[in-house]
């Protein structure tokens with residue numbers, strides 16, 4: 001009988017299921033996400049390695065300092081993103097990674113995600129964008145209809161330390177009615193819920209001052225309530241000079257695995273894609 005609590009058990013089952021489905025002996029390049037759920041993915045990778053079920057020359061691309069340590073501790077080879085060749089030259093895709101498995105802070109019905117609770121979303125997005133497939137793993141608390149329903153710590157935004165307070169003021173002046181077309185919601189004009197977003201400089205724990213990311217930047221956590229149009233919000237925030245990366249991953253994930261409270265595992269796909277197949 002496992003001594004893990006329910007949340008940890010659900011993270012572990014989601015991680016194991018996703019690794020088992022996606023990391024077989026034919027996978028040559030794997031993106032490894034960051035956070036506490038990915039620790040269980042690394043545990044499973046180590047087991048599969050011991051069982052000789054991984055590609056003998058598997059290369060793992062880390063998304064953070066923590067992720068690199070997980071790769072090294074599992075006895076796997078880490079590679080830099082820029083050292084990898086394109087997988088399908090001439091195809092129009094620039095992917096260099098077969099599949100990336102990563103955690104999330106919240107995932108909506110279309111598999112848009114909030115990421116960056118661990119402050120690693122810049123590298124996570126770079127690795128996800130270079131992957132043929134992004135697979136998310138999470139516990140049941142992250143499974144949402146609309147972003148902002150459950151995650152109440154705001155959208156993580158990595159910013160240049162040179163101008164963080166100016167960027168904070170600009171983010172707080174964003175207005176919800178700057179949506180792009182195409183998504184119908186109860187309030188057809190609002191990309192997000194709050195009239196006035198609140199941006200808070202993330203503070204370090206057990207060190208005075210702000211969190212400094214692996215890339216030497218700061219993080220603003222921007223509370224804006226429910227996010228009805230993730231792509232519009234992602235684009236809006238990205239337009240602010242000094243913003244380095246936004247922790248909204250719009251339409252990047254192909255699949256999300258959740259460990260449920262009852263011990264079962266659910267695999268979800270973007271809702272609109274399921275409807276198209278019907």
Ligand SMILES: O=C(CO)[C@H](O)[C@H](O)COP(=O)(O)O
Pocket residue numbers: 033034035036037038102103104105114115116117118119120121124
């Ligand atoms: O985006 C991330 C780090 O930047 C993490 O994947 C996200 O915060 C989820 O973490 P956890 O698995 O610990 O809940």
